[in-house]
Amino acid sequence: MAQHVIPALRKLHIIRSWAAMNVNIDGAPILGEHPGIPGFFNAVASNGYTLGPLVGCITADLICRGETDRDVRGFSISRFRN
Numbered sequence: 001m002a003q004h005v006i007p008a009l010r011k012l013h014i015i016r017s018w019a020a021m022n023v024n025i026d027g028a029p030i031l032g033e034h035p036g037i038p039g040f041f042n043a044v045a046s047n048g049y050t051l052g053p054l055v056g057c058i059t060a061d062l063i064c065r066g067e068t069d070r071d072v073r074g075f076s077i078s079r080f081r082n
Contacts, residue, residue: 025046025080026079027046028046028074028075029044029045029046029051029055029075030042030043030044030075030076030077031043031044031055031058031059031062031072031075031076032072032073032075032077033062034077035076035077035078041059041062041063042077043055043056043058043059058070
């Protein structure tokens, strides 16, 4: 797929690659608008392969509609406040 999008990659000989990082603080995603920074949305998943599309849809709903059909309150960054 990458070679189709960027033909110059055909010249490379790649065995493995990793284009992401896992963020696993407490095993749950961090979703939603930051309570102290209006307009800044967190979209962090501990497993991007499986949760990435869902996190993207939820974040798009929050940004575009101001709400989502799923209860994401438990995934707010504010859960780390003391």
